Amino acid sequence: MGDFVQLVVSGTATGAIYALAALGFTLLWQASGTINFAQGEFVMLPAFSILWFVAAGAPLWLAFLLACVVAMLLLGVGFKSIVVDPLIRHGVIPLVIATLGLSIGIKQTVRATFGAEAHPFPSPFPSGQFMLAGINISYADVGTLVLAGAIVAGLQAFLNRTVTGRAMQACAQNTEAARVLGIDVKRMVLYVFLINAVLAVVAALLITPTYLAKFDMGDSIGQKAFFAAIIGGFNQTRGALLGGVLIGVLENLVGYYLSPAYKEGVALVVFLLVILFRPEGLLGRTEERKV
Amino acid sequence: MNRSIRALVAATALAVPLAGLAQAPVKIYSIVELSGGGATAGTNFDNGLKLAFKEINAAGGILGRKVDVISVDTQSNPGIAKALTQKAVDDGAYVVMGPVFSGSIIVSMAETKKAEIPNFTGGEAAGITQQGNPYVFRTSFTQSTAMPKVAKYLKDSVKAKSVAVMWVNNDFGKGGRDTMVKALEAQGIKVAADISTDPGQVDFSGAVLKAKQSSADALFVYTNEEESARALRELKKQGYDKPIIGETTLTGQKVIELAGDAANGAIAHVGLTADAPQPAIKSFDDKFQKEYKYKSDHNGMKGYSAAYVVKAITEKNKKFDGKEFAKALHGAKIAVKDYPGVLLDVSFDANGDLDRESFLVKVVNGKQVVTDTLPPAGGK
Numbered sequence: 001m002g003d004f005v006q007l008v009v010s011g012t013a014t015g016a017i018y019a020l021a022a023l024g025f026t027l028l029w030q031a032s033g034t035i036n037f038a039q040g041e042f043v044m045l046p047a048f049s050i051l052w053f054v055a056a057g058a059p060l061w062l063a064f065l066l067a068c069v070v071a072m073l074l075l076g077v078g079f080k081s082i083v084v085d086p087l088i089r090h091g092v093i094p095l096v097i098a099t100l101g102l103s104i105g106i107k108q109t110v111r112a113t114f115g116a117e118a119h120p121f122p123s124p125f126p127s128g129q130f131m132l133a134g135i136n137i138s139y140a141d142v143g144t145l146v147l148a149g150a151i152v153a154g155l156q157a158f159l160n161r162t163v164t165g166r167a168m169q170a171c172a173q174n175t176e177a178a179r180v181l182g183i184d185v186k187r188m189v190l191y192v193f194l195i196n197a198v199l200a201v202v203a204a205l206l207i208t209p210t211y212l213a214k215f216d217m218g219d220s221i222g223q224k225a226f227f228a229a230i231i232g233g234f235n236q237t238r239g240a241l242l243g244g245v246l247i248g249v250l251e252n253l254v255g256y257y258l259s260p261a262y263k264e265g266v267a268l269v270v271f272l273l274v275i276l277f278r279p280e281g282l283l284g285r286t287e288e289r290k291v
Numbered sequence: 292m293n294r295s296i297r298a299l300v301a302a303t304a305l306a307v308p309l310a311g312l313a314q315a316p317v318k319i320y321s322i323v324e325l326s327g328g329g330a331t332a333g334t335n336f337d338n339g340l341k342l343a344f345k346e347i348n349a350a351g352g353i354l355g356r357k358v359d360v361i362s363v364d365t366q367s368n369p370g371i372a373k374a375l376t377q378k379a380v381d382d383g384a385y386v387v388m389g390p391v392f393s394g395s396i397i398v399s400m401a402e403t404k405k406a407e408i409p410n411f412t413g414g415e416a417a418g419i420t421q422q423g424n425p426y427v428f429r430t431s432f433t434q435s436t437a438m439p440k441v442a443k444y445l446k447d448s449v450k451a452k453s454v455a456v457m458w459v460n461n462d463f464g465k466g467g468r469d470t471m472v473k474a475l476e477a478q479g480i481k482v483a484a485d486i487s488t489d490p491g492q493v494d495f496s497g498a499v500l501k502a503k504q505s506s507a508d509a510l511f512v513y514t515n516e517e518e519s520a521r522a523l524r525e526l527k528k529q530g531y532d533k534p535i536i537g538e539t540t541l542t543g544q545k546v547i548e549l550a551g552d553a554a555n556g557a558i559a560h561v562g563l564t565a566d567a568p569q570p571a572i573k574s575f576d577d578k579f580q581k582e583y584k585y586k587s588d589h590n591g592m593k594g595y596s597a598a599y600v601v602k603a604i605t606e607k608n609k610k611f612d613g614k615e616f617a618k619a620l621h622g623a624k625i626a627v628k629d630y631p632g633v634l635l636d637v638s639f640d641a642n643g644d645l646d647r648e649s650f651l652v653k654v655v656n657g658k659q660v661v662t663d664t665l666p667p668a669g670g671k
Contacts, residue, residue, distance in 0.1 A: 007500070010496045014494060111326065116326035116327075116330040117330045117334060117545065118330075118520075120520075120548055120550075127527050127553070128528075128530060129530050136530070138528045140528055210493055210525075211493050212517060212520065212521065212549055252494070255497040255498075260487060260488050263492075264489070
């Protein structure tokens with residue numbers, strides 16, 4: 001029983017990181033109809049920028065804040081104005097292809113700059129663990145859960161309880177009506193891109209100590225985040241959280257009780273089951289499209 | 292006068308290409324993992340052999356011919372490794388170096404065998420040299436040489452009665468696991484847990500939990516570089532307090548860099564280490580660090596020493612002939628006093644396996660410390 005609980009705790013911590021990246025997926029989709037297949041690279045790039053600032057002598061917290069600024073400029077404003085804005089009017093498919101290209105471009109640029117080898121990444125939490133009711137729990141898992149949980153809770157509060165957050169939701173639900181009500185839709189969409197960039201930096205800070213900073217680390221994260229978003233419901237931010245945690249926990253349990261060989265397939269199997277039996281996602285709403 | 296100048300120009304014009312032809316560089320292909328899961332191993336191997344051939348070229352080449360090293364990336368993919376080896380054969384390679392990964396060389400060496408081109412590998416899986424291929428040669432120990440030494444250490448020094456074995460599920464790992472389990476049984480040590488992990492695995496929480504639950508006296512870790520670092524980090528995270536023993540990769544330079552503090556205390560049997568006290572190895576370490584601004588791991592030393600084996604055997608044969616090269620290398624002994632670049636006195640057997648001294652190392656404060664030098668398995 002102790003093993004099971006320990007696996008669930010560490011799986012929830014990993015799942016919370018998937019959830020952060022998945023949240024970005026759902027937010028971008030809701031606000032601007034963008035499916036970003038470079039989401040994994042959006043996590044990888046901040047990992048390297050944090051490393052760069054640390055190598056330049058900045059403490060980890062400062063490197064994290066500076067990486068947030070860089071990410072908001074490059075992955076927020078830059079991504080929106082250079083890739084999304086010119087392409088979105090041509091529909092979803094050209095944008096999907098563009099983000100796939102962007103993913104390859106970012107990966108190869110990082111590979112050319114930092115090399116193909118993995119780089120060590122400092123952990124924001126102390127190593128070691130403590131006993132709680134006979135179960136070993138590591139400080140890193142607790143730290144990850146608390147930080148990721150606080151970010152998700154803070155984001156939910158921002159979206160539901162502030163005027164700007166509600167305006168952003170209004171834009172996601174009905175752009176035309178939001179515009180009629182006097183909401184600056186363009187600005188709200190920009191906010192979403194900025195939030196996505198910051199979520200990616202937080203995910204990078206939490207997952208890279210385990211994954212190690214490597215040019216292709218985004219492949220797996222991007223894929224899991226995408227699956228998590230679909231499993232939970234692409235049009236529900238709470239769904240991304242559920243999808244991420246579900247994948248993280250199931251991966252850990254399958255890896256331990258069955259075989260690590262099946263671990264990577266867990267997300268895909270759950271994804272297929274959801275697509276077959278509940279295509280709108282576990283928490284998603286059925287969307288009707290106007291023709 | 293004019294006529295003689297014209298004759299001189301014509302003679303020179305004819306002579307230059309002929310001279311160029313006589314001195315055409317000899318092509319050596321480095322087919323290695325420069326990206327993907329084997330990037331650390333492949334990059335080091337490639338850097339080592341490039342440094343060696345740079346020195347060899349600066350000293351006049353081999354039999355007066357310069358060496359042209361052509362490095363290509365297998366992307367850690369056996370299929371690509373095979374295709375690149377075919378390309379090297381078509382391009383007239385004299386010797387092929389690599390791949391480093393066992394899973395790749397097992398597939399690619401058929402091409403060099405067909406073309407009768409000597410093929411050095413960094414792979415350690417026992418099966419590589421058990422297929423009767425007279426053109427494949429190792430640059431490191433086979434697992435059947437290394438594992439009994441580790442098992443003996445576990446029994447005599449660690450006094451372990453049971454050991455948990457954590458291994459990576461690829462050709463390298465499976466070969467190592469099978470050989471190690473046999474070696475442990477031969478020493479009367481019980482395998483308390485048999486823990487398989489995946490190539491490229493990032494989360495080792497389940498694997499480490501299994502090792503802890505097994506209550507074994509020690510843990511033997513046999514995975515590739517990045518996975519070794521992740522395993523060490525997770526072992527530290529979960530507070531694992533039993534001895535952690537490995538073979539070669541566990542205490543590699545890159546693993547220490549990636550694992551940070553978590554590598555401290557790890558012990559491994561290594562065929563080559565840049566921290567060994569031998570003068571030839573110290574000199575290599577200095578030159579490598581000067582060239583690449585980092586410390587080489589064992590793979591860099593494998594590539595470097597293999598390049599000097601190529602020089603030694605070619606000079607012994609006095610010609611560039613792949614078939615003759617392979618014949619001459621079987622049963623050959625190369626001494627450091629004649630070729631310091633081979634780093635340690637080395638001998639090759641009829642299968643292409645090599646034998647030489649080896650070391651036991653421990654990671655102390657982020658550095659490999661040699662705790663013991665073990666004699667060659669075949670004795671001196």
